[in-house]
Amino acid sequence: MTEHPTSHEGRQPLAARPQERTRPRQRDAAVAPAAAATAIPAPAKGSAPAAPDPQAATRREGDRLRFVGAATRRIARGIDLDEIVLGLCRASVPTFSDAILVYLRDPLPVGDERPVNPFVLRLRRSDRLRLTDEETESLSETERLRLPAVDPQADLMPAAELCEVQAGSALAEVLRGVRPVFGDSAAARVALPELLGADRTVPSGHRVILAPLRGRRRVIGAAVFLRGAERPAFEANDLLVAAQLATHTALGIDKAVLYGREAYIADELQRTMLPDSLPQPTGVKLASRYLPAAETARVGGDWYDAIPLPGSRVALVVGDVMGHSMTSAAIMGQLRTTAQTLAGLDLPPQEVLHHLDEQAQRLGSDRMATCLYAVYDPVAHRITVANAGHPPPVLLHLGGRAEVLRVPPGAPIGVGGVDFEAVELDAPAGATLLLYTDGLVESRLRDVWTGIEQLRERLATTARLTGPDHSPPLEALCDDVLDMLGPGDRDDDIALLAARFDGIAPSDVAYWFLEPDESAPGRARRLARRALGRWGLDDLSDSVELLISEVVTNAVRYAERPVTLRLLRTDTLRCEVGDDSPQLPRQRRAKDMDENSRGLFLVNRLARRWGATRLSTGKVVWFEMPVRG
Numbered sequence: 161m162t163e164h165p166t167s168h169e170g171r172q173p174l175a176a177r178p179q180e181r182t183r184p185r186q187r188d189a190a191v192a193p194a195a196a197a198t199a200i201p202a203p204a205k206g207s208a209p210a211a212p213d214p215q216a217a218t219r220r221e222g223d224r225l226r227f228v229g230a231a232t233r234r235i236a237r238g239i240d241l242d243e244i245v246l247g248l249c250r251a252s253v254p255t256f257s258d259a260i261l262v263y264l265r266d267p268l269p270v271g272d273e274r275p276v277n278p279f280v281l282r283l284r285r286s287d288r289l290r291l292t293d294e295e296t297e298s299l300s301e302t303e304r305l306r307l308p309a310v311d312p313q314a315d316l317m318p319a320a321e322l323c324e325v326q327a328g329s330a331l332a333e334v335l336r337g338v339r340p341v342f343g344d345s346a347a348a349r350v351a352l353p354e355l356l357g358a359d360r361t362v363p364s365g366h367r368v369i370l371a372p373l374r375g376r377r378r379v380i381g382a383a384v385f386l387r388g389a390e391r392p393a394f395e396a397n398d399l400l401v402a403a404q405l406a407t408h409t410a411l412g413i414d415k416a417v418l419y420g421r422e423a424y425i426a427d428e429l430q431r432t433m434l435p436d437s438l439p440q441p442t443g444v445k446l447a448s449r450y451l452p453a454a455e456t457a458r459v460g461g462d463w464y465d466a467i468p469l470p471g472s473r474v475a476l477v478v479g480d481v482m483g484h485s486m487t488s489a490a491i492m493g494q495l496r497t498t499a500q501t502l503a504g505l506d507l508p509p510q511e512v513l514h515h516l517d518e519q520a521q522r523l524g525s526d527r528m529a530t531c532l533y534a535v536y537d538p539v540a541h542r543i544t545v546a547n548a549g550h551p552p553p554v555l556l557h558l559g560g561r562a563e564v565l566r567v568p569p570g571a572p573i574g575v576g577g578v579d580f581e582a583v584e585l586d587a588p589a590g591a592t593l594l595l596y597t598d599g600l601v602e603s604r605l606r607d608v609w610t611g612i613e614q615l616r617e618r619l620a621t622t623a624r625l626t627g628p629d630h631s632p633p634l635e636a637l638c639d640d641v642l643d644m645l646g647p648g649d650r651d652d653d654i655a656l657l658a659a660r661f662d663g664i665a666p667s668d669v670a671y672w673f674l675e676p677d678e679s680a681p682g683r684a685r686r687l688a689r690r691a692l693g694r695w696g697l698d699d700l701s702d703s704v705e706l707l708i709s710e711v712v713t714n715a716v717r718y719a720e721r722p723v724t725l726r727l728l729r730t731d732t733l734r735c736e737v738g739d740d741s742p743q744l745p746r747q748r749r750a751k752d753m754d755e756n757s758r759g760l761f762l763v764n765r766l767a768r769r770w771g772a773t774r775l776s777t778g779k780v781v782w783f784e785m786p787v788r789g
Contacts, residue, residue: 221397224397224401227255227256227401228401228404228405230251231248231251231252231255231256231404231405231408232404232405232408234247234250234251235247235248235251235405235408235409235412236408236412238412238416239416239419240416240419240420241268241413241416241417241420243416244409244412244413244416245262245264245284245285245409245413246285247409247412248260248262248383248405248409249262249285249287250287251405252287252385252405253287253288256385256398256401256402256405257369257385257386257387258288258386258387258388258391259286259287259288259385259386260286260287260288260383260384260385260386261283261285261286261319261356261383261384261386262283262284262285262286262373262381262382262383262409263281263282263283263284263323263355263381263382263383263384264281264282264284264373264380264381264413265279265280265281265282265379265380265381266280266281266282266322268380268413268417269378269380269417270417270418270421278324278325279324279325279327279332280322280323280324280325281322281323281324281325281355281381281382282321282322282323283319283320283321283322284381286319319355319356319357319360319384320356320357320360323354323355323356323357325354326354329351329354330347330350330351330354331350331351331354331355333347333351334347334348334351334370334372335372335379335382336372336379337372338372338374338379339372339399339403340369340370340371340372340399340402340403340406341369341370341399342367342368342369342394342399343362343366343367343368343369343370343386344367344368348368348370351370352368352370352384355370355382355384356384362386364389365388365389366386366387366388366389367386367387367391367393367394368384368385368386368387369384369385369394369398369399369402370382370383370384371383371384371385371402371403371405371406372406373406373409373410373413374406374407374410375410375411375413375414376411376414380410380413380414381410381413383402383405383406383409385402426486429486429489430450430452430460430489432493433463433489433492433493433496434450434463434464435448435464435465435466438466439466439467439468439474441466441468441472441473441474441538442472442538442664442728442730442732442734443472443536443538443539443661443662443663443664443730444474444536444538444659444660444661444662445634445659445660445662446466446634446657446658446659446660447634447635447637447638447657447658448464448466448638448655448656448657448658449638449639449642449654449655449656450462450464450653450654450655450656451599451642451653451654452484452653453484453599453651453652453653460481460483460484460485460488460489460492460652460653461479461480461481461482461483461484461488461489461491461492461529461653462478462479462480462481462484462492462597462599462652462653462654462655463477463478463479463480463481463492463495463496463655464477464478464479464595464655464656464657465477465478465496465499465500465657466657466659467499467500467503467504469503469506469535469773470506470736470738470773470775470780470782471537471539471726471736471780472537472538472539472664472728472734472736473535473536473537473538474535474536474538474659475503475509475533475534475535476533476534476535476536476593476595476657476659477496477499477503477531477532477533477534477595477657478531478532478550478595478596478597478655478657479492479495479496479499479529479530479531479532479550479573479597479655480529480530480531480550480597480598480599480653480655481495481527481528481529482528482529484652484653491520491523491527491529492529494519494523495516495519495520495529495531495573498515498516498519499512499516499531499533502515502516504773504774505774505775505776506773506774506775506776507776508544508546508582509533509534509535509544509545509546509580509582510546510579510580510581510582512533512546513531513533513546513547513548513570513573513580514579514580516529516531516548516573517548517573517574517575517576517578517580518576520573520574521574521576526574527574528572528573528574528575529548529572529573529574530548530549530550530551530572530573530597530598531547531548531549531550531573532545532546532547532548532550532551532552532553532567532595533545533546533547533548534546534553534593534595536587536593536659536661537587538661538662538663538664539663539664539666539669539728541586541587541588541589541661541663542584542585542586542587543584543585543586543587543593543661544582544583544584544585545565545567545582545583545584545585546567546568546570546580546581546582546583547567547568547569547570547580548570548571548572548573548580549569549570549571549572549573550570550597550598551596551597551598551601551608551612552564552565552566552567552569552612553565553567553593553594553595553596554593554594554596554612554615554616554619555591555592555593555594556591556592556593556594556619556620556623556631556632557588557590557591558588558589558590558591558628558629558631559623559628560620560623560624560628561620561623562616562617562619562620562623563616564612564616565585566583567583568580568581568583587661587663588661588663589661589662589663590631590660590661590662591631591660591661592619592631592632592634592637592658592659592660592661593658593659593661594615594619594641594656594657594658595656595657595658595659596615596641596654596655596656596657597652597653597654597655597656598652599651599652599653599654599655600615600641600642600645600654600656601614601615602651602652603651603652604651614644615641615644618640618641618644619637619641622637622640622641631660634658634660637658638656638658641656642654642656664728664730668695668728668729668730669726669727669728669729670687670691670726670727671724671725671726671727672684672687672724672725672726673722673723673724673725674712674716674722674723674724674725675722675723676715676716676719676720676721676722676723676739677716678716680712680713680715680716680723681708681709681712681713681716682709684708684709684712684725685705685708685709687725688701688704688705688708688725688727688735689701689705691727692704692727692733695729697729697733697787699788700733700785700787703766703785704733704735704785706762706766707735707762707763707766707767707783707785708725708735708737710759710760710762710763711735711737711759711763711781711783712725712737713759714745714759714760714781715737715738715739715741715781716739718739718741718743719739719740719741719778720740720741721739721740723737723738723739724736724737724738724739725737726738729787731787732768732784732785732786732787733784733785733786733787734782734783734784735782735783735784735785736780736781736782737780737781737782738775738778738779738780738781739778739779740777740778741778741779742774742775742778742779743779744772744774744779745760745772745781746760763783766785767783767784767785768783768784768785768786769783769784770782770783770784771783
């Protein structure tokens with residue numbers, strides 16, 4: 161359980177803490193120290209009894225009502241646990257009491273959860289009146305006279321940090337009774353030492369109110385209000401004031417705990433819906449950002465994804481389900497999973513959107529979403545884009561020119577009965593593609609096309625700062641793009657995906673077709689050896705030739721059409737073997753007398769990574785080897 165920065169310091173008893181010098185609190189107009197004397201006035205100690213004054217009694221009751229109203233409003237303003245407890249302390253001290261201790265159950269039960277045993281109270285926060293000579297100089301003479309006299313060195317309330325409430329004890333009975341009690345009552349005289357600690361007592365002459373904090377279903381803590389000896393004693397009506405403060409505080413804590421649980425669930429849901437980390441495909445660098453619509457609406461329907469594809473390609477996806485609720489997040493998760501499955505089948509972008517549209521219709525008639533699906537090929541330096549009602553991407557060229565790509569707008573996913581088109585565009589090396597959701601460019605202050613133009617200008621300005629020969633860093637570029645949002649200029653979730661196209665030079669690619677016969681493995685070894693020698697990677701020849709021979713042999717066994725062999729040299733050496741058989745290879749443990757089932761075992765032991773992907777025309781088996789130096 162975290163504590164407020166000004167909470168009980170170091171979790172030490174108040175008696176053990178060094179005296180603090182603090183700045184004067186900002187006083188609520190209705191809870192000012194000037195009202196301290198009028199809020200709960202009482203005859204001075206030792207004065208002669210005075211005749212009852214009906215007008216004075218009426219004024220005191222009016223002051224009490226105003227104090228309770230201001231204090232409960234201050235408590236109700238808090239959202240989280242620390243704010244609510246702080247609101248109680250600041251509202252109570254010094255107007256109602258000179259010091260306060262707030263104990264809360266540890267751990268706090270949430271909703272209908274059954275509390276854990278044992279019943280332990282932990283000192284959540286302590287507060288006391290601390291005014292120095294310099295601080296009182298700013299007050300008027302009347303305010304200084306009305307302030308209670310407090311010795312700065314006095315230990316108003318020593319207290320233990322933890323208290324275990326034993327069943328059937330006096331403290332348990334007071335907490336079960338719910339109503340506040342005076343400290344000099346028979347029950348409180350036994351309960352207070354149990355709460356504060358066996359060797360800790362209330363200083364002589366001080367007055368105490370012990371108020372249980374009861375939430376909607378159970379006691380969740382206790383508050384101890386204390387006044388010094390020079391201050392008027394608590395009256396019977398002050399028990400009602402303490403009860404009001406305790407009730408509003410306990411209900412606020414209940415709400416804060418429930419809100420915290422919901423916020424945690426929302427954060428976990430959103431975190432699992434979005435990728436934990438982006439892949440690192442060959443020839444492209446990626447960066448992303450996600451911002452919820454508001455702190456109170458942490459989940460939404462925006463998502464992004466980057467999915468590696470066969471042939472060193474990568475699919476870039478960004479989408480937006482209508483709304484920012486749990487339902488929107490759940491639908492988004494289903495659509496994102498569907499998109500990943502379709503990408504694994506290596507379908508064209510327009511076909512992916514078509515199947516997403518069908519999936520959205522199966523989820524319900526009112527399930528609408530926009531989506532942009534792009535496939536980048538680092539070898540061809542081309543990108544294929546299909547759009548379903550989503551804002552167009554922006555391409556930032558190396559020289560600093562930013563352009564909004566002209567892609568067919570398409571209809572949103574879920575409309576049904578529409579065709580989607582794909583367009584193929586150049587993706588030059590050094591260029592940066594920015595995919596985003598409409599929350600980045602549309603708000604109450606501007607329409608979507610105005611926002612897109614502002615985004616384009618912002619990207620061009622950022623690129624000019626890095627010069628014509630250098631692309632701006634991706635992470636800094638994403639942060640700079642989000643900085644274009646002013647205060648109050650965000651009404652929706654924002655998903656942002658940036659891709660820097662590095663590409664693969666033609667000189668780093670070797671590609672061949674092999675006839676599916678017995679000579680294919682030997683020819684593949686010879687071709688790979690020549691390519692590695694040309695690239696200066698002769699030290700990898702033995703391992704690569706062995707693995708290529710095994711993979712090509714397995715492909716030739718089932719292929720009916722020519723087998724493809726491709727080598728890609730980047731920071732790693734990647735080998736891809738494709739054939740027209742859809743059956744994916746599986747690693748099996750070979751028996752002692754088996755002649756087969758050893759190829760993939762070698763690949764798994766010698767390669768840094770390997771895998772197999774099913775295509776619409778067959779499959780691709782690939783492996784990667786580290787390039788030394």
